[in-house]
Amino acid sequence: MSQVATSRGRGGFIAGFLVLPLALYLTFVIWPYIQTFGYSFTNWSGQSPTFELVGLDNYAALMKDEVFLGALWHNLLLLVFVPTVTILLALFFAFMVNAGGRSGAGGVRGVRGSAFYKIIYFFPQVLSLAILAVLFGAVYRSDEGGLLNGFLTRIGVVDPAHPIEWLNEPDLVLWCLLLVVVWHGVGFYLVLFSAAMQSVPRDIYEAALLDGAGRAQTFVKVTLPLLWDSVQTSAVYLGIAAMDMFVLVSTMTSGQFGGGPDHHSEVMATVLMRNFLYFGKSGYACAMGVVMLILTLILSLVTLRATRRERIEF
Numbered sequence: 001m002s003q004v005a006t007s008r009g010r011g012g013f014i015a016g017f018l019v020l021p022l023a024l025y026l027t028f029v030i031w032p033y034i035q036t037f038g039y040s041f042t043n044w045s046g047q048s049p050t051f052e053l054v055g056l057d058n059y060a061a062l063m064k065d066e067v068f069l070g071a072l073w074h075n076l077l078l079l080v081f082v083p084t085v086t087i088l089l090a091l092f093f094a095f096m097v098n099a100g101g102r103s104g105a106g107g108v109r110g111v112r113g114s115a116f117y118k119i120i121y122f123f124p125q126v127l128s129l130a131i132l133a134v135l136f137g138a139v140y141r142s143d144e145g146g147l148l149n150g151f152l153t154r155i156g157v158v159d160p161a162h163p164i165e166w167l168n169e170p171d172l173v174l175w176c177l178l179l180v181v182v183w184h185g186v187g188f189y190l191v192l193f194s195a196a197m198q199s200v201p202r203d204i205y206e207a208a209l210l211d212g213a214g215r216a217q218t219f220v221k222v223t224l225p226l227l228w229d230s231v232q233t234s235a236v237y238l239g240i241a242a243m244d245m246f247v248l249v250s251t252m253t254s255g256q257f258g259g260g261p262d263h264h265s266e267v268m269a270t271v272l273m274r275n276f277l278y279f280g281k282s283g284y285a286c287a288m289g290v291v292m293l294i295l296t297l298i299l300s301l302v303t304l305r306a307t308r309r310e311r312i313e314f
Contacts, residue, residue, distance in 0.1 A: 033293070039286040046282030058287035068288065071259075071266040074174055075243055078181075078267070079299065083238035085182050087231060090189035093121060095219050097190070098197045099205055118194065122187035129184075133251040136180050140166040140252075167253055170264040177248055177265060181241070189234050196230040197223065232307040239299045243292065244269055268292050 040058055044051035062068055097114035111117070127135070139147045142165035149166075152158040166176050204226075208218045224231070246269035254260030257274045259267075268288060276285035 036286045036289050036293075039283050040290045042283040044283040044286070045280045046276060046285075047280065051283065054283070058284045059291075061284065062287055062291065065271075067263055067266060068268065068271050070263055071268045071271045074265070075245070075267050077174065078178060078242040078245060079239055081178055082181055082185075082242040083235045085178075086185045086189060086238055087234055089182065089186045090193055090234075091219075091224065091227070091231070093117070093186065093190045094193035094197055095215075095223050098194055099218065099223065118191065121190050124184045124186075125188045127184070129247040130251065132180060132184055133248055136176075137167075137252055140176055142166065142168065167265075168261050170261055173253060173261065173265040177245070177252065180248055180252075181245070185238065185241070189238075192234065193227055193230055196227050200226050228307070232304065235303050235307060236300050239303055240296055243296050243299065246270060246273065 039051075041053055041055060042051040043054050043057075096111050097117050124132070138145075141147075141149065142163050143149065146163070146166075149158055149163040153160050153163070158164060164172070167173050200223075204222060205218060208222050213221065245267045249265055249267050249270050250258035250273070252258065253265045255263075256278055257270045259265055259270045259274075269292070272285045272288040272292070275281040275288070
Protein backbone atom coordinates (compact mmCIF):
# COMPACT_ATOMS: atom_id res chain seq x y z
CA MET A 1 0.00 0.00 0.00
CA SER A 2 2.86 2.35 0.80
CA GLN A 3 4.29 1.86 -2.71
CA VAL A 4 0.88 2.64 -4.25
CA ALA A 5 0.55 5.76 -2.12
CA THR A 6 4.07 6.84 -3.05
CA SER A 7 3.34 6.30 -6.73
CA ARG A 8 0.13 8.33 -6.52
CA GLY A 9 1.88 11.10 -4.64
CA ARG A 10 4.63 11.22 -7.25
CA GLY A 11 2.05 11.27 -10.06
CA GLY A 12 0.15 14.11 -8.40
CA PHE A 13 3.37 16.06 -7.91
CA ILE A 14 4.31 15.71 -11.61
CA ALA A 15 0.76 16.54 -12.70
CA GLY A 16 0.84 19.70 -10.60
CA PHE A 17 3.86 20.92 -12.55
CA LEU A 18 2.31 20.00 -15.92
CA VAL A 19 -1.10 21.64 -15.45
CA LEU A 20 0.01 25.24 -15.99
CA PRO A 21 2.31 24.60 -19.02
CA LEU A 22 -0.35 22.38 -20.59
CA ALA A 23 -3.03 25.02 -20.03
CA LEU A 24 -0.84 27.71 -21.60
CA TYR A 25 -0.05 25.44 -24.56
CA LEU A 26 -3.72 24.64 -25.16
CA THR A 27 -4.68 28.33 -24.86
CA PHE A 28 -2.00 29.95 -27.00
CA VAL A 29 -1.12 27.17 -29.46
CA ILE A 30 -3.90 24.63 -29.91
CA TRP A 31 -6.88 26.98 -29.55
CA PRO A 32 -5.76 29.37 -32.35
CA TYR A 33 -5.45 26.35 -34.66
CA ILE A 34 -8.98 25.30 -33.78
CA GLN A 35 -10.24 28.84 -34.38
CA THR A 36 -8.53 28.95 -37.76
CA PHE A 37 -10.20 25.70 -38.78
CA GLY A 38 -13.56 27.16 -37.77
CA TYR A 39 -13.08 30.48 -39.57
CA SER A 40 -11.98 28.70 -42.75
CA PHE A 41 -15.61 27.58 -43.24
CA THR A 42 -16.95 31.15 -43.02
CA ASN A 43 -16.92 34.40 -45.00
CA TRP A 44 -15.40 36.31 -42.08
CA SER A 45 -13.89 39.64 -43.12
CA GLY A 46 -11.53 39.93 -40.17
CA GLN A 47 -13.08 43.12 -38.80
CA SER A 48 -16.78 42.40 -38.54
CA PRO A 49 -17.90 40.32 -35.53
CA THR A 50 -20.56 38.70 -37.71
CA PHE A 51 -20.05 36.14 -40.44
CA GLU A 52 -21.84 33.34 -42.22
CA LEU A 53 -20.97 29.72 -42.73
CA VAL A 54 -20.06 28.96 -46.34
CA GLY A 55 -19.02 25.32 -45.95
CA LEU A 56 -16.27 24.22 -48.29
CA ASP A 57 -16.62 27.21 -50.63
CA ASN A 58 -13.29 28.70 -49.54
CA TYR A 59 -11.47 25.45 -50.23
CA ALA A 60 -13.18 25.07 -53.60
CA ALA A 61 -12.12 28.61 -54.51
CA LEU A 62 -8.53 27.79 -53.58
CA MET A 63 -8.44 25.05 -56.19
CA LYS A 64 -9.35 27.65 -58.85
CA ASP A 65 -7.11 30.45 -57.57
CA GLU A 66 -4.25 30.67 -60.07
CA VAL A 67 -2.22 32.98 -57.82
CA PHE A 68 -2.44 30.56 -54.89
CA LEU A 69 -1.69 27.53 -57.09
CA GLY A 70 1.32 29.34 -58.54
CA ALA A 71 2.50 30.17 -55.02
CA LEU A 72 2.05 26.52 -54.05
CA TRP A 73 4.24 25.49 -56.97
CA HIS A 74 6.93 27.97 -55.91
CA ASN A 75 6.85 26.57 -52.37
CA LEU A 76 7.25 23.06 -53.74
CA LEU A 77 10.28 24.13 -55.79
CA LEU A 78 11.81 25.73 -52.71
CA LEU A 79 10.91 22.62 -50.74
CA VAL A 80 13.08 20.55 -53.07
CA PHE A 81 16.05 22.89 -53.48
CA VAL A 82 16.40 24.61 -50.09
CA PRO A 83 16.94 21.45 -47.99
CA THR A 84 18.95 19.67 -50.68
CA VAL A 85 21.41 22.48 -51.43
CA THR A 86 21.74 23.63 -47.82
CA ILE A 87 22.34 20.16 -46.39
CA LEU A 88 24.82 19.16 -49.10
CA LEU A 89 26.87 22.32 -48.67
CA ALA A 90 26.73 22.14 -44.86
CA LEU A 91 27.79 18.48 -44.89
CA PHE A 92 30.67 19.20 -47.24
CA PHE A 93 31.97 22.15 -45.22
CA ALA A 94 31.48 20.31 -41.91
CA PHE A 95 33.46 17.37 -43.24
CA MET A 96 36.26 19.62 -44.46
CA VAL A 97 36.61 21.55 -41.18
CA ASN A 98 36.53 18.36 -39.11
CA ALA A 99 38.07 15.59 -41.20
CA GLY A 100 39.18 17.12 -44.47
CA GLY A 101 42.83 17.53 -43.50
CA ARG A 102 45.34 14.84 -42.60
CA SER A 103 48.41 14.95 -40.42
CA GLY A 104 51.71 13.43 -41.41
CA ALA A 105 51.15 10.54 -38.99
CA GLY A 106 48.01 9.50 -40.83
CA GLY A 107 45.62 10.96 -38.28
CA VAL A 108 42.45 12.88 -39.06
CA ARG A 109 41.95 16.59 -38.52
CA GLY A 110 40.22 19.51 -40.17
CA VAL A 111 41.72 21.64 -42.87
CA ARG A 112 44.12 24.37 -41.81
CA GLY A 113 42.23 27.29 -40.27
CA SER A 114 39.10 25.23 -39.64
CA ALA A 115 38.24 27.09 -36.40
CA PHE A 116 38.29 30.38 -38.32
CA TYR A 117 36.15 28.93 -41.11
CA LYS A 118 33.49 27.83 -38.61
CA ILE A 119 33.14 31.41 -37.39
CA ILE A 120 32.97 32.81 -40.93
CA TYR A 121 30.39 30.26 -42.07
CA PHE A 122 28.22 30.80 -38.98
CA PHE A 123 28.30 34.59 -39.23
CA PRO A 124 25.21 34.90 -41.53
CA GLN A 125 23.15 33.08 -38.89
CA VAL A 126 23.55 35.94 -36.40
CA LEU A 127 21.90 38.37 -38.83
CA SER A 128 18.16 38.87 -38.58
CA LEU A 129 16.04 38.32 -41.65
CA ALA A 130 15.33 42.06 -41.83
CA ILE A 131 19.06 42.85 -42.00
CA LEU A 132 19.50 40.02 -44.47
CA ALA A 133 16.83 41.53 -46.73
CA VAL A 134 18.52 44.95 -46.65
CA LEU A 135 21.94 43.42 -47.28
CA PHE A 136 20.90 41.38 -50.30
CA GLY A 137 18.73 44.22 -51.52
CA ALA A 138 22.01 46.10 -51.98
CA VAL A 139 23.60 43.07 -53.63
CA TYR A 140 20.76 42.66 -56.13
CA ARG A 141 20.24 46.34 -56.98
CA SER A 142 19.56 46.76 -60.68
CA ASP A 143 21.98 49.66 -61.25
CA GLU A 144 25.78 49.78 -61.15
CA GLY A 145 25.54 50.52 -57.43
CA GLY A 146 24.39 46.97 -56.89
CA LEU A 147 27.27 44.81 -55.72
CA LEU A 148 26.52 41.94 -58.09
CA ASN A 149 25.88 44.08 -61.15
CA GLY A 150 28.92 46.22 -60.33
CA PHE A 151 31.17 43.15 -60.14
CA LEU A 152 29.80 41.64 -63.35
CA THR A 153 30.18 45.00 -65.12
CA ARG A 154 33.82 45.31 -64.09
CA ILE A 155 34.69 41.88 -65.48
CA GLY A 156 32.81 42.61 -68.69
CA VAL A 157 29.95 40.13 -68.30
CA VAL A 158 27.18 42.73 -68.03
CA ASP A 159 26.67 45.76 -70.24
CA PRO A 160 26.56 48.89 -67.99
CA ALA A 161 23.75 50.27 -70.14
CA HIS A 162 21.62 47.16 -69.56
CA PRO A 163 22.19 45.90 -66.00
CA ILE A 164 20.37 42.80 -64.85
CA GLU A 165 17.32 43.46 -62.69
CA TRP A 166 17.75 40.40 -60.51
CA LEU A 167 14.60 40.83 -58.42
CA ASN A 168 12.46 41.99 -61.35
CA GLU A 169 13.31 39.22 -63.79
CA PRO A 170 10.55 36.56 -63.70
CA ASP A 171 12.99 33.74 -64.42
CA LEU A 172 15.58 34.86 -61.85
CA VAL A 173 13.77 36.24 -58.81
CA LEU A 174 12.91 32.92 -57.14
CA TRP A 175 16.46 31.61 -57.55
CA CYS A 176 17.86 34.83 -56.12
CA LEU A 177 15.72 34.32 -53.02
CA LEU A 178 16.83 30.68 -52.86
CA LEU A 179 20.46 31.84 -52.77
CA VAL A 180 19.71 34.12 -49.81
CA VAL A 181 18.07 31.32 -47.83
CA VAL A 182 20.92 28.91 -48.50
CA TRP A 183 23.57 31.52 -47.64
CA HIS A 184 21.78 32.22 -44.36
CA GLY A 185 21.25 28.59 -43.36
CA VAL A 186 24.46 26.79 -44.30
CA GLY A 187 26.43 28.08 -41.31
CA PHE A 188 23.91 26.87 -38.74
CA TYR A 189 23.73 23.37 -40.16
CA LEU A 190 27.51 23.30 -40.55
CA VAL A 191 27.79 23.81 -36.78
CA LEU A 192 25.07 21.22 -36.18
CA PHE A 193 26.80 18.61 -38.33
CA SER A 194 30.20 19.51 -36.86
CA ALA A 195 28.91 18.86 -33.35
CA ALA A 196 27.57 15.48 -34.45
CA MET A 197 30.78 14.69 -36.31
CA GLN A 198 32.96 15.46 -33.31
CA SER A 199 31.15 12.76 -31.33
CA VAL A 200 32.28 10.16 -33.88
CA PRO A 201 35.41 8.35 -32.63
CA ARG A 202 38.49 9.30 -34.64
CA ASP A 203 39.41 5.62 -34.79
CA ILE A 204 36.66 5.08 -37.35
CA TYR A 205 38.11 7.69 -39.70
CA GLU A 206 41.65 6.41 -39.15
CA ALA A 207 40.53 2.84 -39.90
CA ALA A 208 38.98 4.07 -43.16
CA LEU A 209 42.23 5.81 -44.08
CA LEU A 210 44.25 2.69 -43.34
CA ASP A 211 41.94 0.78 -45.67
CA GLY A 212 42.82 3.23 -48.43
CA ALA A 213 39.59 5.27 -48.45
CA GLY A 214 39.83 8.69 -50.05
CA ARG A 215 38.06 11.83 -48.88
CA ALA A 216 35.00 11.17 -51.06
CA GLN A 217 34.72 7.55 -49.93
CA THR A 218 35.18 8.51 -46.29
CA PHE A 219 32.45 11.11 -46.60
CA VAL A 220 29.94 8.79 -48.30
CA LYS A 221 30.72 5.55 -46.47
CA VAL A 222 31.55 6.85 -42.98
CA THR A 223 30.44 10.43 -42.31
CA LEU A 224 27.02 10.47 -43.95
CA PRO A 225 25.68 7.23 -42.38
CA LEU A 226 26.83 8.28 -38.90
CA LEU A 227 25.24 11.74 -39.25
CA TRP A 228 21.99 10.51 -40.75
CA ASP A 229 19.84 11.39 -37.70
CA SER A 230 21.06 14.98 -37.84
CA VAL A 231 20.47 15.11 -41.59
CA GLN A 232 16.94 13.83 -41.13
CA THR A 233 16.13 16.49 -38.51
CA SER A 234 17.68 19.21 -40.65
CA ALA A 235 15.60 18.18 -43.67
CA VAL A 236 12.39 18.62 -41.66
CA TYR A 237 13.34 22.08 -40.34
CA LEU A 238 14.54 23.31 -43.73
CA GLY A 239 11.38 21.97 -45.36
CA ILE A 240 9.27 23.94 -42.90
CA ALA A 241 11.35 27.06 -43.64
CA ALA A 242 10.82 26.54 -47.37
CA MET A 243 7.06 26.40 -46.80
CA ASP A 244 7.17 29.88 -45.23
CA MET A 245 9.56 32.41 -46.87
CA PHE A 246 7.22 35.29 -46.01
CA VAL A 247 9.78 37.71 -44.57
CA LEU A 248 12.24 37.59 -47.44
CA VAL A 249 9.63 37.61 -50.21
CA SER A 250 7.59 40.43 -48.68
CA THR A 251 10.62 42.67 -48.07
CA MET A 252 12.78 41.97 -51.11
CA THR A 253 10.28 41.73 -53.97
CA SER A 254 7.82 44.19 -55.48
CA GLY A 255 4.07 44.22 -54.96
CA GLN A 256 1.70 44.36 -52.01
CA PHE A 257 3.36 42.04 -49.46
CA GLY A 258 5.84 41.08 -52.20
CA GLY A 259 5.41 38.37 -54.79
CA GLY A 260 6.47 40.37 -57.82
CA PRO A 261 7.12 40.69 -60.60
CA ASP A 262 3.70 39.51 -61.72
CA HIS A 263 3.48 36.86 -58.93
CA HIS A 264 6.67 35.09 -60.07
CA SER A 265 8.06 35.08 -56.51
CA GLU A 266 4.74 34.48 -54.80
CA VAL A 267 4.59 31.99 -51.93
CA MET A 268 1.58 30.77 -49.99
CA ALA A 269 2.35 32.97 -46.97
CA THR A 270 2.32 36.19 -49.01
CA VAL A 271 -0.97 35.27 -50.69
CA LEU A 272 -2.44 34.49 -47.28
CA MET A 273 -1.35 37.80 -45.73
CA ARG A 274 -2.54 39.80 -48.73
CA ASN A 275 -6.01 38.26 -48.52
CA PHE A 276 -6.16 38.60 -44.75
CA LEU A 277 -4.90 42.18 -44.32
CA TYR A 278 -5.41 43.88 -47.70
CA PHE A 279 -8.46 42.29 -49.33
CA GLY A 280 -10.33 41.62 -46.07
CA LYS A 281 -11.00 37.98 -47.00
CA SER A 282 -10.01 36.54 -43.66
CA GLY A 283 -12.08 33.37 -43.89
CA TYR A 284 -10.49 32.63 -47.25
CA ALA A 285 -7.04 33.32 -45.78
CA CYS A 286 -7.78 30.93 -42.89
CA ALA A 287 -8.50 28.22 -45.46
CA MET A 288 -5.06 28.87 -46.94
CA GLY A 289 -3.56 28.58 -43.47
CA VAL A 290 -5.25 25.21 -42.97
CA VAL A 291 -3.87 23.99 -46.31
CA MET A 292 -0.39 25.16 -45.31
CA LEU A 293 -0.70 23.36 -41.97
CA ILE A 294 -1.79 20.11 -43.61
CA LEU A 295 0.97 20.30 -46.22
CA THR A 296 3.58 20.98 -43.52
CA LEU A 297 2.41 17.99 -41.47
CA ILE A 298 2.47 15.78 -44.56
CA LEU A 299 5.93 17.09 -45.40
CA SER A 300 7.25 16.24 -41.94
CA LEU A 301 5.75 12.76 -41.94
CA VAL A 302 6.94 11.94 -45.46
CA THR A 303 10.45 13.25 -44.76
CA LEU A 304 10.79 11.28 -41.55
CA ARG A 305 9.40 8.18 -43.24
CA ALA A 306 11.49 8.46 -46.41
CA THR A 307 14.74 9.12 -44.54
CA ARG A 308 14.23 6.44 -41.90
CA ARG A 309 16.96 3.82 -41.81
CA GLU A 310 18.68 1.48 -39.41
CA ARG A 311 20.47 3.30 -36.63
CA ILE A 312 24.24 2.87 -36.69
CA GLU A 313 25.88 2.55 -33.30
CA PHE A 314 29.49 3.46 -32.66
